[in-house]
Every structure is written in C-alpha cells, then in structure tokens.
Amino acid sequence: MIPAIQSEKLAQRFGAHPVLEGLDLLVPEGAIYAYVGANGAGKTTTIKTLLNLVPSAGGSAQLLGRDSRSLTPADFREIGLVSEGLRLPLWMTVGEYLSYLQPFYPTWDQALADDLLRQFELPAGRKLQHLSRGMRMKAALVSTLAFSPRLLFLDEPFSGLDALVRDELIQALLARAERMTVFLSSHDLSEIESFSTHIGYLEGGFVRFSEEMAALVNRFREVEVTLSAPAELPAAWPAEWLQPESSGCLIRFVDSRHDPAQTAAGIRQLLSGVASIECRPMSLRDIFVVLARNAKKAA
Amino acid sequence: MRLALHIFLNDARRFRVEIVFSLVVTLAMGWLNGNPPQEANTKGHLAAAAILQALAVVSWCYLVVRVVQSHAFCKTDEDWLTRPVPLPALLVAKALFVLVFLVLPANAAVWIWLSSLGLHPERHLADWLFYAAAFSSLVAVPCALAAAITPNLPAAILTLFGAVLAVSLGDETLPRFVDSWSVLVWVPLAAFHLALLAGCAVGLWLQMVRRRTRAARVAALLTLAGCIGVQCLLKFEPAFDLQRALVTGGQNAGAERVEVKAKLLAQPAGAVGTRPGGGQWLDLRLEGIPAELRVRMLQMEAYAITAQGRRGLAQSKGGRASQEGHMLFPIQRGLGPAALEGVVYYELLEPQGRREFPFVGEERFAVDGGWCRLVQPQEFGGVFVPVFICSWPFRAPAELTLAYRGSAGESESRLLSGTEAGSPFPAQVGGPVRSAVASFRELDLGRQSEAGSRAGAWIISSWKINGFHRKQFRIEASAIER
The missing domain is CATH 3.30.70 (Alpha-Beta Plaits)
Known part of the structure; x- marks a missing residue:
C-alpha cells in the first residue's frame, strides 16, 4: 500500500535559519496522524513544504505517491487543507464560498455540504468576515469535507476554540475519517490524544519519533x-x-x-x-x- | 472554459462597485473629450477632462491590481492555492476581466470621442487594434505583472510608482550619455511597447504558470531596464544635434535668410535696456526655404552690441520643428542704447514621401484617423494644436498645415514628430482656422539615418538631414518696435 505521506530528509530554511533538517515522515493511508511539537517548532512549515506552498530546501516528499514538488492544482482534488492561518475569501458568504468551490471538485457532495452546514449551524447567508474564528474553521472544514479528500491536513484546527466547537469538529471529522488520511498538527496534546492513531514529535527540525499512538503510550x-x-x-x-x-x-x-x-x-x-x-x-x-x-x- | 467563466463571474461580482466606478469615469472621459465646449469655457473643460483622465487611469490600474491579487501568487497562506484551480483557466479569467472591463470600455470611450468629433473609427480597425494593444501594453499588462509579483495593494502601488519613477529618471538622465539616433517617435514607441509586452508576458508566465516569484521579479526588473534602455537609446534628442552644430560651426551658406522682428517691452524707443524688468522679444523667421524642405530650429543666441562692446549673452534652446523662433532678451541695468546681434542654428529636413489626409469639419479640426484641437494660447500669443492620430505603427504624422479663415492662401505648416504631438502656431498669422491638412508619411524601415551620428540596424529614419546651418542677424536699436 502506498503511504499517504512519505518524506526523506525534507529540509526547509528561512534565509540562513534552518527550520526543518532532514525530516523523515511516514504516514500510512487511513491514519489519523497527530503531528505535535512546541510552538514555533515548524509544524505549519512542514505542512506548507509538503504541499509545495513553500518550495523545499532539500530532500523529497511524496503525497499519495506523487512528488510534492510537482503537485499540480489537479492534485488538490484529493488533498485538502484546513488551517487557521489560511486566508479565506472573507468577502463571500458561506453559501457563496461553497458554491464557488463546487465546480472545481468532481467529487463535491452538495448534500453532505448542506448536512454539515446544518450540523455546524452555520448561517449560509453570512459573510465569512462576520463569522467568529470557530465558525470560520467550521466553514473551512465543510468546504474540505464536502469533496471527500483522500488526504486532509489540519493545521492547529482546534487552537483557541471552545470545548463545544472543538467537540463538534472532532465528531464531524471522525464520522468521515475512515475514508481519508488525516495529518493533524497541534501543540495541544489533550485534544488529539483521544482520536489519533499515530503520532510524530517534531523538535529541533527533526522528527524525534513517529509511531502508533498505542505503542507510544505503552512504552512510557x-x-x-x-x-x-x-x-x-x-x-x-x-x-x-x-x-x-x-x-x-x-x-x-x-x-x-x-x-x-x-x-x-x-x-x-x-x-x-x-x-x-x-x-x-x-x-x-x-x-x-x-x-x-x-x-x-x-x- | 467553463471554469474560466466561473472565476471571471466571481471576480466581476466581487469588484462590481469598482467596475461601475471605472466604467462611469471612462465613458464620461470619452463623452467630455468628444463634446468640447465653446471657446469661452475651454479651460474648465480641459481641467475636467484632465481630472477624468487621471481618475480613469487610476481606476484601471486599481482594478487590474485588485483582480490579479484576488488570487495572490506570491503568498503561501491563500486558500485558493490549496484548491484545484486550473492555472490556464485562471489566466483566461483574468485576461477576460481586463478585456471586458478595461480594454473594451477604454476603447469604447475613444470610439465615442472620435464619433462625436465626426470621425469614422470603423474605417480604421487595424489602427484600432494597435491602439488597443498599446493601451494593454502600457496600462493593463504592466499593472498585472506588478500585482502578480507583490503580495498586496500598497506593495503593487509602490512597485508601479517606482517603475514610473525609474523610467522618468532614465528618460531624463541616460540620453546625456548616448549619442543621438535620429529616429521618429513611432518606431521607438512600437519597440517600447513590444519590449514591455514581451517582458511582462515572461514575468506573468513565470509567476502565474510556473509560480516562480523570484524569477518573475527578476523578469520584471529586466523588463524595466529594457524599457528604459529602449526608450533612451532610441530617443530623439535635439540637444545632440545642437552640439554637433556648435562643434562643426555649421554652414553659413544657403539661400535662406533670417528675418527678425524685435518688439520692445516697456522700453523707450531706440534704446535697449535702460531699466530692469523689461525685455526684448525677438521673433525670428527663416525665409527663403525651398518648398521641399522643412526647418528645425536648434538654438538662438543674442548679444547686445554697445559702445563698450558685446554685452549679455542670451540663449534659447529648442529643437522646435518650425521656421519660427522666439526668444526674450533680458535687459541689464544701464545698458544704454545698443544694437542686437545674434546667431540662429538650424537644420533643414527633407521629407521622404507623403500621404495626405484632409481634415474634416472646420470647427473641431478633426482629421480622419485622428483629431486635433485648439488649446489655450501660449505666452507669446500663439496657439498650441495637439494632434492625436490613431494610426498604424509604421505610419507617422509628418506635417500639419492650418489655413486661416478670411485670409485666402495664408497658412502655416509645422513638422510633427508623434502621434500625440503638438505644434505651436504664432498668433500674428493666426485667426479663425479655415481648414487644416495633416500629412502623413510611411516610415521607410530600410533607410538609415543620414545624420551621421551612428549607423546601425536600429537607426530608422526617413528624414534626410542636409547638415546644420547657422545664420547671423543684427538689429539696430532704431529698428526696434515699441
């Protein structure tokens, strides 16, 4: 089986400052992979480098078997990213945003999008700029889950959200997790412990360990x-x-x-x-x- | 195409307010220019037209920058970058936006403008395409590149401002370091457009298709440098002609002669310069020019000849394509009675081939394929006639002749050097214009300049320059009119 994510000695630097040094990752397909590390450890940079949003400074990575450096827009039909730091088109309403995205995805499931909107109690007619942070994250998650990605990146998705919203997001995610691989970065360990299947720890530009969650908990x-x-x-x-x-x-x-x-x-x-x-x-x-x-x- | 249309409609919806504003300003500009007022209100009309034109250009640039940056390329945190947006569809959508909301309205405005002046733009569709391409190359494409390589609106504005400043500074300074290549405006203008379009296209391709921001920025810088180079190297610079004339001394032979009319400003008759603040207007006219030649005045110099010898050098530099020259000789305190003596440097030009298009319409001075109109009087009582000719790039306007109402046979001719050039006409032969004729030339691309400055493939001219000439003149104090 082709791993969902595989990297070898992936490197990234900002100017003279190295952020990632020889990152080796192996995320099996179907896993919910928690990527943890302290603030500023390079978790977001890892995701941006894997998605080729920032060109890597060395090494290689494959997403769903494709070289990440040659990812094309068409590859993003199967790959989704939900990140707090992502700039959404705030001038659109939630409904307009989903309608805008729909034609780009052959697998878009409008019924699912509608279901999620109802489940999250998202007002379709309200502009994204008038939504709270939690609501925006919900809208971003709806826009991603609606096309059923094979690989979903979640970058600090629960950061700063109240417990109820966090729980709703996790439940929505888990309900569809069996069909996708989830790569979830976080520095809040308590929120990911309950549902992650794998875990990787980033420190000093290296992945110190990467293993199944159960094995990690058992060995400590x-x-x-x-x-x-x-x-x-x-x-x-x-x-x-x-x-x-x-x-x-x-x-x-x-x-x-x-x-x-x-x-x-x-x-x-x-x-x-x-x-x-x-x-x-x-x-x-x-x-x-x-x-x-x-x-x-x-x- | 379906996705391109989808993105285009989304952009149109997003920027609907800006689009409406831009359209209103653009069409108002076209209407205002096409409906000039009667002479009494010319200044107000010109001011309004200038304001509208500036507003239109700003709104066009703003719209291009905003629409390109709505899918920002040099950021890493844009949601759209993680979506399967096909880049060809995105490019088509942005190009369609610029075409529909900028190029077409701007051309519609000029169409309205021309039609209002009684012209027939539909007869000049090839010229029209060139005009549209020139508009795109000068406004839309550079703005799009600036937007694509910058992360936000302020950065794009700074980039555009910097580029304009660099071109202006280069235009002012660099020609001093290169020799004059006597070329006419159309060719460098077309070359300038081509260089700009090609460089911008490469930059846009690198950024929008290959997503190579650094390479695109390098391409933008090279484009800017190329444009400055093209503009400067091919710039027509009369100062160098003048230098050559001064160094060689020019020729003093020839059938032409100088006629000088000197008019004293606030001075007693027969005396030059008894008190400060006055001045001596010298109107010079070269007569006896063979009919097949035209004159370009390069420089005039004048001295006061007093009992103590030569006093007070005054110079008037030009490069004016006219057989007339005007200069003000400043008065020195206690100069006393004096004669004026001076030298005129000029060159004789021979047009190579002509095509004439009659003006149509007396009042608006409209010319088929372009137009001209009278503007406010200049300081020496002349009128300035700006001429705009929407023409094919390799056809240049050469000469404008105005005949004056009520004085049959009396007319004035001026050489023109550009499509939007202006030419002053002195007041003393002026009056209501009866008719006007504009001459055009086909540029002969195979001909090299005979100015002798530099021979090379880029030198293109269809003027035969017959060397530089100088003529001396002298005016006795008693001949000066009060």
Whole structure:
C-alpha cells in the first residue's frame, strides 16, 4: 500500500535559519496522524513544504505517491487543507464560498455540504468576515469535507476554540475519517490524544519519533521505586530512564522503553534494597512534558 | 472554459462597485473629450477632462491590481492555492476581466470621442487594434505583472510608482550619455511597447504558470531596464544635434535668410535696456526655404552690441520643428542704447514621401484617423494644436498645415514628430482656422539615418538631414518696435 505521506530528509530554511533538517515522515493511508511539537517548532512549515506552498530546501516528499514538488492544482482534488492561518475569501458568504468551490471538485457532495452546514449551524447567508474564528474553521472544514479528500491536513484546527466547537469538529471529522488520511498538527496534546492513531514529535527540525499512538503510550511509564534504605542515584544511569529523582528511600523516573519484566530486572540490578516497584501509565501530555524537558536539558 | 467563466463571474461580482466606478469615469472621459465646449469655457473643460483622465487611469490600474491579487501568487497562506484551480483557466479569467472591463470600455470611450468629433473609427480597425494593444501594453499588462509579483495593494502601488519613477529618471538622465539616433517617435514607441509586452508576458508566465516569484521579479526588473534602455537609446534628442552644430560651426551658406522682428517691452524707443524688468522679444523667421524642405530650429543666441562692446549673452534652446523662433532678451541695468546681434542654428529636413489626409469639419479640426484641437494660447500669443492620430505603427504624422479663415492662401505648416504631438502656431498669422491638412508619411524601415551620428540596424529614419546651418542677424536699436 502506498503511504499517504512519505518524506526523506525534507529540509526547509528561512534565509540562513534552518527550520526543518532532514525530516523523515511516514504516514500510512487511513491514519489519523497527530503531528505535535512546541510552538514555533515548524509544524505549519512542514505542512506548507509538503504541499509545495513553500518550495523545499532539500530532500523529497511524496503525497499519495506523487512528488510534492510537482503537485499540480489537479492534485488538490484529493488533498485538502484546513488551517487557521489560511486566508479565506472573507468577502463571500458561506453559501457563496461553497458554491464557488463546487465546480472545481468532481467529487463535491452538495448534500453532505448542506448536512454539515446544518450540523455546524452555520448561517449560509453570512459573510465569512462576520463569522467568529470557530465558525470560520467550521466553514473551512465543510468546504474540505464536502469533496471527500483522500488526504486532509489540519493545521492547529482546534487552537483557541471552545470545548463545544472543538467537540463538534472532532465528531464531524471522525464520522468521515475512515475514508481519508488525516495529518493533524497541534501543540495541544489533550485534544488529539483521544482520536489519533499515530503520532510524530517534531523538535529541533527533526522528527524525534513517529509511531502508533498505542505503542507510544505503552512504552512510557512513570516508575516509582521504594528502597529499604536511603540511597543516591547510581552514576551509571540508563539513558532511556528519564528525569530521575531521589528523595530518601524513594526514586522516581520515566521509563521510555518500558517492558515490565526488563524494567524490573534492570532496577534490581542497578539498585540494592528494592522494596517495591510501581509503574504508572502516563498521559500523552505528561510524556511530552518529559520529552521536552529532557530535550531542553540535553541542549 | 467553463471554469474560466466561473472565476471571471466571481471576480466581476466581487469588484462590481469598482467596475461601475471605472466604467462611469471612462465613458464620461470619452463623452467630455468628444463634446468640447465653446471657446469661452475651454479651460474648465480641459481641467475636467484632465481630472477624468487621471481618475480613469487610476481606476484601471486599481482594478487590474485588485483582480490579479484576488488570487495572490506570491503568498503561501491563500486558500485558493490549496484548491484545484486550473492555472490556464485562471489566466483566461483574468485576461477576460481586463478585456471586458478595461480594454473594451477604454476603447469604447475613444470610439465615442472620435464619433462625436465626426470621425469614422470603423474605417480604421487595424489602427484600432494597435491602439488597443498599446493601451494593454502600457496600462493593463504592466499593472498585472506588478500585482502578480507583490503580495498586496500598497506593495503593487509602490512597485508601479517606482517603475514610473525609474523610467522618468532614465528618460531624463541616460540620453546625456548616448549619442543621438535620429529616429521618429513611432518606431521607438512600437519597440517600447513590444519590449514591455514581451517582458511582462515572461514575468506573468513565470509567476502565474510556473509560480516562480523570484524569477518573475527578476523578469520584471529586466523588463524595466529594457524599457528604459529602449526608450533612451532610441530617443530623439535635439540637444545632440545642437552640439554637433556648435562643434562643426555649421554652414553659413544657403539661400535662406533670417528675418527678425524685435518688439520692445516697456522700453523707450531706440534704446535697449535702460531699466530692469523689461525685455526684448525677438521673433525670428527663416525665409527663403525651398518648398521641399522643412526647418528645425536648434538654438538662438543674442548679444547686445554697445559702445563698450558685446554685452549679455542670451540663449534659447529648442529643437522646435518650425521656421519660427522666439526668444526674450533680458535687459541689464544701464545698458544704454545698443544694437542686437545674434546667431540662429538650424537644420533643414527633407521629407521622404507623403500621404495626405484632409481634415474634416472646420470647427473641431478633426482629421480622419485622428483629431486635433485648439488649446489655450501660449505666452507669446500663439496657439498650441495637439494632434492625436490613431494610426498604424509604421505610419507617422509628418506635417500639419492650418489655413486661416478670411485670409485666402495664408497658412502655416509645422513638422510633427508623434502621434500625440503638438505644434505651436504664432498668433500674428493666426485667426479663425479655415481648414487644416495633416500629412502623413510611411516610415521607410530600410533607410538609415543620414545624420551621421551612428549607423546601425536600429537607426530608422526617413528624414534626410542636409547638415546644420547657422545664420547671423543684427538689429539696430532704431529698428526696434515699441
């Protein structure tokens, strides 16, 4: 099966400042891929580079099997982008906007567009410039879902939206997600955790990891070791055990390669007088806080 | 085509207010120019026409920039860039917009203008096409390129302003560094249009089809430089002719002679310059010019000859295509009685072939294929007759002759050098115009200039210049009219 997105050493720079350095991405078809990273990490730049809105500074990328540098307008019949930063034709009403776009898409489903308008309670006669930010995002999503793209990019789609609007957007997306690949960039982890199937973490111009969401959550554990007597942290501390802390008889750390048997064996080998070991699952947010702090410390 | 029409209609709907404004201004301009008032209100009419013309040009430029930038190309955050909008359809839609809402109304305005003057524009459809192309090359296409390579309206305005400024500065400064190539206006104008159109087309293609903003900007800069070069290199610059005349000294032989009428301004008879603030008008006329030749006056110089010798040099530079010259000799305090002595530099030109088109209509001085009209009097009491000829690029107007009512046989001729050139006619032979005749020449593209300045493939002229001449004149103080 051809991956929906594949990039090799994709690079982007603004002047002398490198933003992306050797980006390797692999997004399987049908995935809901959460692309996360801190503000300013280069998530939007990645999307613009993948879509050839900004020419890349090196490397290559394929979208739906096509070289991204030679994407033509016709390719956008299967690719959609919903972004807060995208400039919509604000002088149009919602209805005019959808009517304007319809002839460009052979797969346009007007009944679906009407359904979504009703579902989102979007006033078709109101100009886009008179809509709130959330309503505009809804209108943009309607205009994209109506042609059933095979690949949908969502760039910070939920940023600054209230919980109700966010939920409505997610529900609309999920209802149609089985027919498309979704590449979703966000810095708000809590909103994507519930429905993403894959996750990639961008930092310092590189994708630090890219894997299935379940695998990521399974391999991170917050470990608390209780010792029979107070002890210092040993000098030879494993690199995959992050943020170690000791306080009297208690040692805490985050295991980034968790395997119940191997972790327990490793602890007992490294520390003496282990009274108990407790491994707790971590939320996605906690995992990224740990990763971010670790990266900061390494820098 | 269906999608192009879809985009076109969408643009038309979006800019409907601007379109209506532009149409009203354009058609009003055509109507106003075609219906000149009676002589009493000429100045007000001219002012209104000038304002309308400026408004029309601004509205055209604004409309082109806005419609092109409604699908901005050099931005990365435009929604349309992520939509399957076919670029050929987009180009066709924008071109259709410019054609329907700019080129056609502008031409309709000129059509109204000409028809109101009693002309028959339908007889000159080839000329008409050239006029439309010239309009497109000078207004629509450069504006479209400026809009395509800039992100917003202020940037486009700055770019256009900068381009106009660069052309003006180049036009003013660069000709000083190149020798004169005696070419007539039509050829450089056509070359200018061609260079502009070709460069803009390349820039638009790079930006709108290939989406190469940097390359398109480079193309725009090269186009600008090319236009300045074409305009300057092919510019007719009388100053160089004058320099040659002064260096070589010119020829003092010939059948022609100088007649001078000197009129004293606020001076006692027989004395030149007894008090400041006055002046001496010198009206010169070269007589005895063979009928087949025309004169171009290059420069006049005058001195006051007093008991103490030569005093006070005054110069009047020109390049005027006329056998008349006018200059004001300033008065110095305490100059005393003096004679005036001077030199006239001029050249004789020989037209190569003529085609004549009679003017039709006495009152409006309309010429078939163009028109001319009288404008306000000049400072020395003459009238200035601007002539517009909507003509094929390789046919140039050569001569305009006005015959005056009530004085059978009395007429004045002037050489013309352009399609929208003007020519002054002195007042003393003026009066109500009885009839007018404009002569046209076919430009002979194979002929090289005989001015001797430079020989090359680009030098195109159908004037044979018979060398430069100088004539001296002298006026005794007692001969000066008060």
